Amino acid sequence: MTEKMFETPKQQKFLANYFASLLKQNQLVHAYLLTGPAGSGKSSLALWVAAGLFCLHPETTGSPCGKCAECQRILTGNHPDVIDVVPDGSSVKVEQTRFLKAEFSKSGVEGRRKVIILESAEKLTISAANSLLKFIEEPSGQMTFFLLAQNVNQLLPTIVSRCQLLKMVIPSETQRSQLFAQAGISASKSDLLAGLTVDLQVAKQLDQTGAVYQLSDKLIEWYLKILSKDWLSVVDVQSQIMPIVVEKKDQQLLLELLELLVKDLINWMVNNQVKYFAKYQTQLTPKLKQLTVNQQLAAIELLLKQPKLRQANINFQNALEALTLQLLKCYDR
Structure with a gap:
């Protein structure tokens, strides 16, 4: 089976280095809010940090190796102590909120360490956000929580204030156009696609269809x-x-x-x-x-x-x- 590799360090080199330093010094805080447009690498960065927490052979910089069994399980979505929640529809459903609260209350399956990632956190309803406040303030065990959002202004201020806010680094249109061209998209089309998306995979999909x-x-x-x-x-x-x-x-x-x-x-x-x-x-x-x-x-x-x-x-x-x-x-x- 071909190994998958993390791409986040290339997309978000500054933030990857920042988190690698924290991982090396064991200084992660319990809750992070990553903001940026779709395709900016929020989910990949959160998974990369999660891999750094569980990696069997971390690099001297603190970065995960990306190759060991633990890294591969996380990358392929098969680690029981890395929970990735994606809202179903236009809002986080009641069932998903209950699931999150239950996961916050539990320790890890294979150890004390646990990572929870909530994508599209701006889709939290006011009641759902309020119900999670206590768990964000007082996490049980060795819990690290990542909220991912495109627009921080759509989140409750009380949620934002309890997380460390980090904005994703967005490459300029010129940089995106060059990246798309290097990935095989015609140079005559890369400017148009760079104006439409920051996500290389979305650009490839648009180009192919x-x-x-x-x-x-x-x-x-x-x-x-x-x-x-x-x-x-x-x-x-x-x-x-x-x-x-x-x-x-x-x-x-x-x-x-x-x-x-x-x-x-x-x-x-x-x-x-x-x-x-x-x-x-x-x-x-x-x-x-x-x-x-x-x-x-x-x-x-x-x-x-x-x-x-x-x-x-x-x-x-x-x-x-x-x-x-x-x-x-x-x-x-």
Whole structure:
């Protein structure tokens, strides 16, 4: 069986070194709150630290070896004293809260040491968070608790105050683009993907499925028609775009691509270059050159102020068609 290896030290070198020092000196505190966007390595870092606590052959720096039986059990999710809880749905369910409380009350199965990891901790309800406060304040035995969250502001202040808060180091878009290119993603596509995600695995998945490129093509075709003051762009919303954004996740991807389009419109105003949609530069440039500064700024403002597209109770097609009409009127001034 091929050994799995930890990647966290490469993704979060500073925090890995910090935790390695604590592991070496046996100075871990009982609760940590790791914050950062999806794909920033929060879960991997927590598991890496857990491996450092159980590793049979730790390195002189305090880092786990990543190869011994204990490290491999943790990495593959088979260690009984490393509990990783992932919320089911939009919130941490009552059953999961009860499970957490029960695990907090127990010592380790194979020893006194135990690690509990709660992912998406911002999904804790107020009652669930309050019920866990006592256990976070007064952990039993040799317990280390990791809360992972994308947005610390969505957590109760009382929870945050009882944990040591650490923010994940996020590589810049340029660094991400280079990383994606080194991983085999075409350099002409890596800028677009780096604008959409910090996660290499997500970038690979997007690249392999190709849906993001199909949606990008349709988006730019739609926008070029708008720039040409072609009213058929309104029809394109129903005939060309909606058939490939049926699911909410696809609609969210379209919104993220629209945000990158706005950034590229600003890039073009500043230096006559587009970054994320570089493959369409020759098509966009002559159209954009025909616009006045006021038209460009008005269009950017319209694209930035599209709360209706994000509202769950609003018909996505109707909102996108309304945006199309607003942009057409903006460019027809």
